[in-house]
Amino acid sequence: MTERILEVFQDLFSQRPLIAFAPGRINLIGEHTDYQEGLVFPAAVEQGIFVAIGRNQKGYCRLYSLDFDEEYTFSLDSISPQKGHWVNYVMGMLSQLKQAGFAPQSFDMVIGGTIPVGAGLSSSAALSIAIGTAITSLFNYQVSKKSLVLYAQKSEHLYAGVNCGIMDPYASAFGKKSHALLLDCRSNSHEEIPINLGHFGLVLVNSKVKHSLTDSAYNKRGLACEDSVNILKSEFPEIKTLRDIDISDLEKIEKILPQKLFPKAKHVISENHRVSEAAESLLKGDLANFGQLMNSSHESLSTDFEVSCAELDFLAAKAQSLPYILGSRMMGGGFGGCTLNLIDKKFLVDFKIQIQNSYQKQFGIIPDFIEVELSDGASVIHSDSTSF
Numbered sequence: 447m448t449e450r451i452l453e454v455f456q457d458l459f460s461q462r463p464l465i466a467f468a469p470g471r472i473n474l475i476g477e478h479t480d481y482q483e484g485l486v487f488p489a490a491v492e493q494g495i496f497v498a499i500g501r502n503q504k505g506y507c508r509l510y511s512l513d514f515d516e517e518y519t520f521s522l523d524s525i526s527p528q529k530g531h532w533v534n535y536v537m538g539m540l541s542q543l544k545q546a547g548f549a550p551q552s553f554d555m556v557i558g559g560t561i562p563v564g565a566g567l568s569s570s571a572a573l574s575i576a577i578g579t580a581i582t583s584l585f586n587y588q589v590s591k592k593s594l595v596l597y598a599q600k601s602e603h604l605y606a607g608v609n610c611g612i613m614d615p616y617a618s619a620f621g622k623k624s625h626a627l628l629l630d631c632r633s634n635s636h637e638e639i640p641i642n643l644g645h646f647g648l649v650l651v652n653s654k655v656k657h658s659l660t661d662s663a664y665n666k667r668g669l670a671c672e673d674s675v676n677i678l679k680s681e682f683p684e685i686k687t688l689r690d691i692d693i694s695d696l697e698k699i700e701k702i703l704p705q706k707l708f709p710k711a712k713h714v715i716s717e718n719h720r721v722s723e724a725a726e727s728l729l730k731g732d733l734a735n736f737g738q739l740m741n742s743s744h745e746s747l748s749t750d751f752e753v754s755c756a757e758l759d760f761l762a763a764k765a766q767s768l769p770y771i772l773g774s775r776m777m778g779g780g781f782g783g784c785t786l787n788l789i790d791k792k793f794l795v796d797f798k799i800q801i802q803n804s805y806q807k808q809f810g811i812i813p814d815f816i817e818v819e820l821s822d823g824a825s826v827i828h829s830d831s832t833s834f
């Protein structure tokens with residue numbers, strides 16, 4: 447991809463660019479907890495987004511997206527959200543940088559990627575982090591990784607309309623090879639946990655469905671959590687988010703919360719607990735327990751938090767029934783995308799056959815299988831810019 451993007455950039459803009467790469471992410475466990483200041487356990491993967499950039503003296507920016515085979519030109523004075531367009535990710539990051547006091551000059555950019563879009567590997571966060579890394583490196587801005595992460599999150603809120611948490615851009619920026627990040631979304635700090643799975647491996651099954659209303663349903667879940675916190679404040683005045691409720695208080699809060707809110711709060715509270723236990727299990731090499739926690743996470747996301755769908759439930763149940771799968775769960779925001787599976791790698795071929803046959807029979811869709819390796823976070827991978 448680096449060669450390809452270099453070639454396209456040189457053809458279009460007749461100069462050698464700087465190229466930044468930012469990876470997509472998986473999440474081992476800890477779903478829909480980040481926006482309640484909870485715990486998550488993501489890792490960067492090898493697939494990601496490449497952004498080539500070079501200065502121009504045109505007074506306007508020229509962009510080209512390889513995936514969409516589409517050009518876009520805009521002036522730096524006219525940055526505003528463009529409904530549903532990929533340029534939002536460039537404009538969103540630019541507007542954050544401007545707000546922070548930077549004044550980027552006009553540039554040319556080519557964007558390309560190796561992340562399957564819509565699979566739930568967070569191509570959008572990778573895109574924002576790659577764009578941020580490319581722009582700040584080109585103009586030599588001193589911006590910390592953490593600031594880039596916060597800009598990416600804000601950009602997603604303001605330019606894509608999704609009130610996401612910090613997990614995805616954080617994993618893309620801070621990922622570490624062969625490690626997952628035990629990330630505390632209250633302090634926005636993490637611990638690198640080495641992941642040694644022996645002859646087991648992580649495989650994603652892409653359901654290839656993405657049900658509509660995903661974004662609005664996502665935002666609604668955030669609001670439901672906030673409603674619970676407001677109600678619970680009568681009994682627990684010191685709480686700020688559901689992060690502050692301990693699992694031992696579940697029985698107590700069931701009596702306080704309305705029936706429709708309790709299961710959602712229960713998911714967040716129990717999922718935080720599962721994340722801590724999962725990190726301990728992995729540190730001890732107890733893969734079986736980690737797998738059990740993955741299964742419980744799926745159950746909780748599906749039944750209590752209601753962010754799964756028939757396809758994901760089917761894929762998780764089928765995988766969980768196979769003797770060489772230690773755990774399987776939906777991953778990411780939900781309503782489609784992938785399941786994450788912890789598999790004894792010797793049985794990968796059988797797994798693919800079993801899942802493909804049954805899923806195709808049930809839904810008429812051939813799923814994709816993506817083997818993942820845990821990788822490093824964003825960086826500049828080519829800095830030979832001959833720009834002026």
Ligand code: GLA
Pocket residue numbers: 476477478479480481568610611612613614778779780
């Ligand atoms: C999406 C969001 C994240 C997180 C997950 C669910 O990926 O971008 O912030 O909330 O959903 O865990």
